[in-house]
Amino acid sequence: MMRRPAYRLSNMAIREIIKGSRGISLVEILMVIVVMAIAIPPLISFIGSGTVKIVDSERRMVALGLAQGLMEEIKSQHYDEKAAPPYSYPLGPDTGENAGDKATFDDMDDYDGWQESSRGFTLSVTVFYVDPADLNTMVPSETLHKRIAVQVHDTYGTIDDFSLVTLVAA
Numbered sequence: 330m331m332r333r334p335a336y337r338l339s340n341m342a343i344r345e346i347i348k349g350s351r352g353i354s355l356v357e358i359l360m361v362i363v364v365m366a367i368a369i370p371p372l373i374s375f376i377g378s379g380t381v382k383i384v385d386s387e388r389r390m391v392a393l394g395l396a397q398g399l400m401e402e403i404k405s406q407h408y409d410e411k412a413a414p415p416y417s418y419p420l421g422p423d424t425g426e427n428a429g430d431k432a433t434f435d436d437m438d439d440y441d442g443w444q445e446s447s448r449g450f451t452l453s454v455t456v457f458y459v460d461p462a463d464l465n466t467m468v469p470s471e472t473l474h475k476r477i478a479v480q481v482h483d484t485y486g487t488i489d490d491f492s493l494v495t496l497v498a499a
């Protein structure tokens with residue numbers, strides 16, 4: 330004896346279901362609109378804040394890359410214009426060098442006061458002599474240590490200013 334599966338519907342039954350199905354009422358449409366109106370704004374703001382965070386971290390990476398690049402460039406120069414102590418004081422570009430053209434620089438402190446812009450960032454350099462016991466205080470005479478700082482400012486205001494600081498020994 331053949332058994333019919335219990336879930337199988339006859340063609341007649343299907344026709345009855347289709348005939349009996351009604352359209353979506355106005356009340357149902359309004360309820361869907363209300364639910365969407367409640368759910369979508371928080372979703373958009375959630376996606377928006379995520380996007381802002383990604384942009385911030387990308388800007389931070391770019392800024393750090395630019396600061397490191399300039400720092401490496403400075404560190405690749407001689408410690409001082411003079412090859413041996415007493416080293417030069419005050420610091421900055423030397424005779425025949427142009428403060429506005431870093432292609433003329435040949436030692437680290439020539440970059441003191443240098444500024445450049447790239448990709449919406451301004452990079453400013455300060456170089457001064459320090460005592461190795463106190464790296465943040467300028468020593469107004471030559472020492473065997475120079476503190477180089479590259480300060481980064483985001484002209485778009487996306488990220489906070491920061492400084493990359495390195496101590497170099499003669």
Ligand SMILES: [Ca+2]
Pocket residue numbers: 410421422423426434435436439
């Ligand atoms: Ca020089």
Ligand SMILES: [Ca+2]
Pocket residue numbers: 409410417420421422423436437438439
């Ligand atoms: Ca110099």
